[in-house]
Amino acid sequence: MTAKNSTPIVLTIAGSDSSGGAGIQADIKAISATDSYACSVITALTAQNTQGVSGIFSISPEFVEQQIDAVFNDLNVQAVKIGMLSDVQIIKTVARKLRQYKPKHLVIDPVMVATSGDLLLEKQAITTLKTLLLPLAEIITPNLPEAAALTGEPIPKTESEMNALIGKLRALDTQNVLLKGGHLESENTSTDLLITKDNVTRLSTPRIHTQNTHGTGCTLSSAITSYLAQGYSLIEAVQLGKHYITQAILHADELDIGCGHGPVHHFFHGSQFIPSPTPLSIQKIITKSQVDVEHE
Helix, strand or coil: CCCCCCCCEEEEEEEEECCCCCHHHHHHHHHHHCCCEEEEEEEEEEEEECCEEEEEEECCHHHHHHHHHHHHCCCCEEEEEECCCCCHHHHHHHHHHHHHHCCCEEEECCCCECCCCCECCCCCHHHHHHHHHHHHCCEECCEHHHHHHHHCCCCCCCHHHHHHCHHHHHCCCCCCEEEECCCCCCCCEEEEEEECCCCEEEEEEECCCCCCCECHHHHHHHHHHHHHHCCCCHHHHHHHHHHHHHHHHHCHHHCCCCCCCCECCCCCCCCCCCCCCCCHHHHHHCCCCCCEEEEC
């Protein structure tokens, strides 16, 4: 664990969501709610709300680089989370700067499609993402459509089809993958698979029926990054992140935001979020959902 006098600092490199539910805004909320300090590099501005994305304006690669340099030259960044990177040149710039600064932890949420279905990543940029950025990551956190795009396979419709993607995802040039099963809406559970070189850990919670799921991927990946920055192991960080996003979704209907897919409730606890110190005790602090952990 990190020393008590060491502030865990997390950098999020992602796009801005003008409605505040996803992107940089969701990242900063999740990092703050899980007790780390958030700083940011904005890669794109989006005009969006809970009903969809109406415009994307990419920041120049030169200014993205300037932001990264400003952060790393002053702050002791323990972990970096990467979200929306809208074009090839920005991906190349971010990859080059990360190779320069070598953060201890790197989590990549390969943002390609918004909750509304809008495309957020240029198709030709996917190859660049796979070859330049994914090899640098400690873990990537694709949802099912994103995993399909990364592997060239059809989008899974069942949990068995989700399991069939494990081999293809292991073949990617990256260390670990958290495959998120939230899109399997016909299932009674929401199951994610933590895929490492040697095993698969299954994390499952009862499915929560709400349309307020805007920013779930951003929130989960940011929470995982926050816990890594605090010194938790990968499996601990993933389990704690899963608990946090489950509770944020569970409390989402307490908010009344927009007319479409509203945001999750990042600050459902009303005060500092205190996680379990070990992965085994995570079950003890869950009230309305249970995290099931199984090994392949």
